[in-house]
Amino acid sequence: MNDTPSENTGKTTPPRTRIQQKNRRAIMEAALEVFSQYGFRGARLDQIAQTAGLSKPNLLYYFPSKEAIHTELLTCLMDTWLDPLRALDPAGDPREEILAYMRRKLEMSRDYPRESRLFANEILQGARHIRTAIKGELKALVDEKAEVIRGWAERGAIAPVNPHHLIFSIWALTQHYADFEVQVRLILEGREDDPYPEAERYLETLFSRLLAPERA
Amino acid sequence: MNDTPSENTGKTTPPRTRIQQKNRRAIMEAALEVFSQYGFRGARLDQIAQTAGLSKPNLLYYFPSKEAIHTELLTCLMDTWLDPLRALDPAGDPREEILAYMRRKLEMSRDYPRESRLFANEILQGARHIRTAIKGELKALVDEKAEVIRGWAERGAIAPVNPHHLIFSIWALTQHYADFEVQVRLILEGREDDPYPEAERYLETLFSRLLAPERA
DNA sequence: CGTGTTTCTGACCAATTGGTAAAACCATAC
DNA sequence: GTATGGTTTTACCAATTGGTCAGAAACACG
Numbered sequence A, B: 001m002n003d004t005p006s007e008n009t010g011k012t013t014p015p016r017t018r019i020q021q022k023n024r025r026a027i028m029e030a031a032l033e034v035f036s037q038y039g040f041r042g043a044r045l046d047q048i049a050q051t052a053g054l055s056k057p058n059l060l061y062y063f064p065s066k067e068a069i070h071t072e073l074l075t076c077l078m079d080t081w082l083d084p085l086r087a088l089d090p091a092g093d094p095r096e097e098i099l100a101y102m103r104r105k106l107e108m109s110r111d112y113p114r115e116s117r118l119f120a121n122e123i124l125q126g127a128r129h130i131r132t133a134i135k136g137e138l139k140a141l142v143d144e145k146a147e148v149i150r151g152w153a154e155r156g157a158i159a160p161v162n163p164h165h166l167i168f169s170i171w172a173l174t175q176h177y178a179d180f181e182v183q184v185r186l187i188l189e190g191r192e193d194d195p196y197p198e199a200e201r202y203l204e205t206l207f208s209r210l211l212a213p214e215r216a
Numbered sequence C: 001c002g003t004g005t006t007t008c009t010g011a012c013c014a015a016t017t018g019g020t021a022a023a024a025c026c027a028t029a030c
Numbered sequence D: 001g002t003a004t005g006g007t008t009t010t011a012c013c014a015a016t017t018g019g020t021c022a023g024a025a026a027c028a029c030g
Helices: A018-042 A045-052 A057-060 A066-086 A095-109 A112-125 A129-156 A163-179 A179-187 A196-209 B019-041 B045-052 B057-060 B066-086 B094-112 B113-124 B131-154 B163-179 B181-188 B195-211
Strands: none
Touching: A018 A045, A018 A057, A018 A066, A045 A057, A045 B163, A066 A095, A066 A112, A066 A129, A066 B045, A095 A112, A095 A129, A095 A163, A095 A196, A095 B163, A112 A163, A112 B045, A112 B113, A112 B163, A129 A163, A129 B163, A163 A196, A163 B113, A163 B163, A163 B181, A163 B195, A179 A196, A179 B131, A179 B163, A196 B163, A196 B195, B019 B045, B019 B057, B019 B066, B019 B113, B045 B057, B066 B094, B066 B113, B066 B131, B094 B113, B094 B131, B094 B195, B113 B163, B131 B163, B163 B181, B163 B195, B181 B195
């Protein structure tokens, strides 16, 4: 008997059959839908199963437990989630690099709001399942890029700013449009159907003015 | 028999006895603790009762249902939550008013992070219980203050900005430190024990540069 | 003190939860 | 075909969930 289709090798083990591939995909998709809406505790296996078009026992044929689904989902998405920051190029033009990073993050909010809300829920609820990833991967990456930004500021390529808080502010501002989408839309009702174009313009202005070096 | 201690008059009905006052307070406090951590669906009545130092049936003596507790909590806190924005004075100095608003919001994140997370959870999970308050009170208040800001920008007292997105950005930036506190702390570990002093400095710089009118 | 009211508890309930066991159903390869 | 393995379902379980109820304490107050 095939105990568990997925191995615990850490990453995505390629499923054996086409059916497994299809169903595991469907489960991940459904899990994203449900976990991002309700967080780990609020999510129900029934709901994930139904969303995936499977019966609950069948769902549990592919994953041993609710926690396993959640963990797999988070670890799978973590990499993609960090890509925009990874792409920040120390050799590029400082202001343009930071603006481009902001734009990439805003695109992620627009195109993958559920992923944003998944992480938001997870962190809001204490980050119990991704503590190590935050303290490890994420912190390392942030520290590295913060150092790059510090260098830029030091040589006057951008106005002096606290690099860590600059990164936080990019997260906060861009993710806000995904995590609080409902609120944003309700408040803008009658003004902007799609908040993102205006958000992009606003954030470009904001970071341009913040980083403009001539006034240091 | 006293069917339900709380009336549905909308606001906080003054409890009859001292015991009721004490216990209802304890319940609200416990509910804040639990709901802000897990959201509505993830919260468990047991946990609220235990945190409040009451038995579950006793808890349900004071409130008819889980939903009732949640609703009461939200409506009670909504007013306080909006106060910082209400205090934005159209007659004050524009830049100083906006900076002061930001500072008030940041103080709220520092001093009342659970309240922030409660609303964050609620909105993240679809804002089902506060939709009307958002579309009503909040939207009205935001529109009103956005109009004030628009006026300031128009007469050149601050640099031109989209007023609504300016308000969103204040929310995003300040609430981030409460909602994502775990992450912020984990990443800053070894650098800043308390993120708030540096956050305030950073945000002051950010909004000063954003709003400085001379470059309009 | 007694009596009426408020507050609290233990026992209970139906529904839902995450999860299991085993049998039934497939789809092939031989 | 039929053996063989992967896949799915049916039936089930124990624990937990939100919530009820009758009555026991605890209180207030004349």
